[in-house]
Amino acid sequence: MKNFLCLSSILVTSLGLAACSNNNSSAADRDHNTSNPLNQAPEQPKEDRISDTRIKLTFNDKEVLIRMYDNPASMAFLAQLPLTIAFEDYIGKEKIIILQKRLSADDVQAGDLSKKGDFAYYAPWGNVAIFYKGFEDATNDLIILGQIESGKENVENIHGDFTVTIKKVTK
Template identity: 85%
Template sequence: MKKPLCLSSILVTSLALAACSNNNSSSTDRDNTTNPLNQAPEQPKEDRISATRIKLTFNDKEVLINMYDNPASMAFLAQLPLTVTFEDYIRKEKISILQKRLSIDDVQAGDLSKKGDFAYYGPWGNVAIFYKGLEDATNDLIILGQIESGKENVENVDGNFTGRIEKVTK
């Protein structure tokens, strides 16, 4: 009775390893085909930084944000300029509820935040600036951009603040 049980567990393990091996080799083959010089893989299109930057100005300070090239970012840019009030949320992010929700029909949420991210949280309809890391973040975030400069201005402001967000012209 032990022999058939042992053989079946070996068979299951072999199939699992074969499936993992095929998945890894096809990924490697794909990477080598599209990247013959073995350079770092290209970022997905939705995560590429666009040529557009925005500026948040408040209390004689400013924060510059590089926007990503994704539909949610473009929907946010279409609402600019905006004057919004940010409040601290869990001592890790500053949030502001938008008057008009972003259309996120063609956008897949699921990004985890990191320090310096400018994001949109669809369930509440708010934008967020993450000024600390968030290990237990929700996966309902859509990252709109990344802070280029002025991160310390967001970290060091206490309480609520009102600011103006506008596109930066080159």
């Protein structure tokens, strides 16, 4: 009986080792396997996420053209257009508006730092901002909705509160 238990133990151990060593691919092979349908595409750089959609901000006989990014928050903003809304200056670096209806930030990765010319959404407050000066100390809770293409100086040179009409630009 003792021999049988010993033999059984050896058999179980051998089967276990055989099962573990049956994997013919190395870790390096698995990392480079592109035929695996579970592999996710690498995140595209921000520059590739820009869309063909533009919006126009009109105020005081001036215009600002913004090219929107292709993300769910940008699409939610576009769905609220056209808008006529008052912008106010915030800390001498950005112009902000508080939207009547907050944007859905689901499925959008916040974490971008702002830079001059960004059109962004700050989900914790529900406001949209146009950054007209560099902002090294900005929060990283921003969702960048778009980037100013033209008229940046019009935002920089306006002082105080001002009313803006925002419309989607058709081609």
